[in-house]
C-alpha cells in the first residue's frame with residue numbers, strides 16, 4: 001500500500017485525489033483549508049452559469065491575500081485566490097482552453113523533459129468531454145464537459161464585436177482548442193449540461209469517487225508544514241481553525257496548494273532560498289533558490305462601453321465571457337497569437353456591470369517575472385506577492401497596443417448601435433470595492449445607474465467624472481506618456497498565477513522539481529499544481545493545470561515506492 005497525502009484540494013488536488021484513489025492499493029488523504037464543495041450542496045453563487053459573484057465572496061477566498069502588480073502602482077491590493085474544495089475551478093470564470101502547442105514544446109526545451117505538446121495532448125484529451133468537436137485533438141470521455149454557447153444566445157454587443165473583428169481581419173473560428181490561429185472565437189466553457197459550474201471537486205470527486213474506502217477528504221484544515229525525517233518527507237502538520245494541531249504521516253506527500261501557497265508551504269517546511277528561510281528562523285532542509293521565483297501572470301487592461309439598451313444581454317444570468325479574440329502583436333521578440341481579448345456581454349454582477357460591455361485584454365505570452373516570499377513562518381499570515389508586471393518592456397508595449405486596438409474596435413462604425421461612451425478600464429481596487437455587497441454600495445450603484453440611464457448627451461461627462469476620474473480614452477491615445485502612466489498604474493492580473501515551483505533539470509538552479517513533480521534534493525515530496533509551469537501558456541490556466549494533474553497522477557502511479 002502507498003499512502004498519499006495531498007496538501008491543497010484545488011483544481012489540481014482534486015484531480016490527483018480522484019486519479020490516485022482509482023488504485024485500490026493506494027490510500028489517499030486530501031487536505032483542504034477551506035470548506036468542502038459537495039456536488040449536491042453547491043451554493044447558488046458558485047453553481048451559477050454567471051461566474052462573477054463567487055470570487056468576491058470572502059468565504060471562498062484567502063481574505064488577507066494581497067499582491068503588488070507593478071512596482072509603480074499604488075501598493076498592495078486584494079488578490080483573489082480560492083480557499084475551498086475545488087480551488088480556482090470553484091470560483092473562476094470557467095473558460096476552458098489549452099494554449100498553443102509551442103507553449104508545451106517550450107516547457108520541454110526549458111528542462112521539463114517530456115512535457116512537449118505531443119506528450120501533453122493525450123492528457124488534454126483525457127480530461128475533457130468536448131461537446132462540439134471530435135477528432136485527434138479532442139476527447140469525449142473525460143470528466144470536464146466543455147461546450148461553446150450557441151450564436152443566438154450571444155448578446156447583441158458581443159455579436160456586433162464579432163462582426164467588427166471580422167471586418168478588421170479576424171474571422172470567426174469555431175474551436176478555441178483547435179489549430180492555433182489568430183481570429184475571433186466563441187469561448188470554450190466548462191459547464192454541465194444543465195448550465196452549471198463543474199469544479200474539480202464535483203466533476204472529478206463525484207459521489208461515487210467520494211465513496212471509495214481508500215479516499216479521505218479532510219476540509220477546514222490548514223497545512224502548516226511538511227514533516228521531514230532527514231531529507232525524506234514523511235507527513236505534514238495540520239492545524240484546524242481553533243489552532244489544534246495534528247501530524248499526519250504518509251509515504252508520499254504532494255503539495256497542491258496553488259502557485260501562491262505552494263511555494264509558501266515549501267518555504268515554511270525548510271525548502272527554499274536558505275537566506276530567506278534563515279531570516280524567518282526556519283531550519284533549512286534543502287536550499288532551493290527557485291522556490292517562489294518565476295512568478296507569472298497575464299497582465300491585463302480593458303476598454304469598456306456603456307451599452308445602449310438594445311445592446312444588452314438578454315440572459316443576464318448566463319455566462320458573460322462569450323467570445324474572445326486571439327491576435328498577434330508582431331512585436332520583435334514575441335510569438336504568434338501572443339495577445340488575448342475577452343469579449344464580455346456584461347462587466348460585473350451588479351446593475352452597473354450589466355450596463356457595460358468590455359474588451360478585457362491581456363498579454364497571453366508574458367515575459368515579466370515576480371516572486372512569492374514569506375512574510376512569516378506562521379501559516380495564518382499571507383505570503384508577500386510581487387508580480388513585477390510589465391517589468392519586461394515587451395509586456396508594457398503590448399498592453400498599450402491592446403488599449404489602442406480596443407479603442408479602434410469599439411469606435412468602429414459597425415459598433416455604432418452597440419456602444420456609447422467608451423473608456424479605458426481595469427479591475428482596479430476601486431472597481432473591486434464597488435462590487436462588494438452592502439447597502440451603502442448598493443445605494444451608490446443604484447444612483448449611478450439611474451444617472452447613467454437618464455443623462456443622455458451628458459453621459460460622457462458623467463462617466464469621465466464619476467467612473468474614470470477624469471481620464472479620457474482620447475487623452476491616452478494622443479499622449480504616449482499618459483498611456484504609459486495609465487497602463488502601469490492600472491495594470492491588473494487575470495488570476496493566473498503560475499510558475500513558482502517550476503519543473504526543470506536538477507542542474508538548473510532555478511528549477512524546483514523534476515519532470516515528475518518530485519522536489520529536487522529531497523525524497524518523497526512532490527508538487528502538483530499551476531506552480532509547476534516553467535513558462536506561462538497562452539491560455540487561461542485551469543485546463544492546463546488539470547492536464548498537469550492528470551499527468552503527475554499517471555507518473556506517480558507508475559513510480560515505484562522506494
Ligand SMILES: Cc1cc2nc3c(=O)[nH]c(=O)nc-3n(C[C@H](O)[C@H](O)[C@H](O)COP(=O)(O)OP(=O)(O)OC[C@H]3O[C@@H](n4cnc5c(N)ncnc54)[C@H](O)[C@@H]3O)c2cc1C
Pocket residue numbers: 007008009010011012013031032033034055080081082083084085086087088089091092093094095096097221222223224256257258259261262265379494495496497528529530531539540541542543545
Ligand atoms: C477569479 C478567478 C478567475 C479565473 N478564471 C479562469 C478561467 O476562466 N479559466 C481558467 O482556465 N482559469 C481561470 N482561473 C485560474 C484557474 O482557476 C487556476 O489556474 C487554477 O484553479 C489553479 O489550480 P491550482 O490547483 O494550481 O490551485 P488552486 O485551484 O488555487 O488550489 C489550491 C488549493 O490549495 C488550498 N490551500 C492553499 N494553501 C493551503 C494550506 N496551507 N493548507 C490547506 N490548503 C491550502 C487552497 O485553499 C486551494 O483550494 C481563474 C482563477 C480565479 C481565482
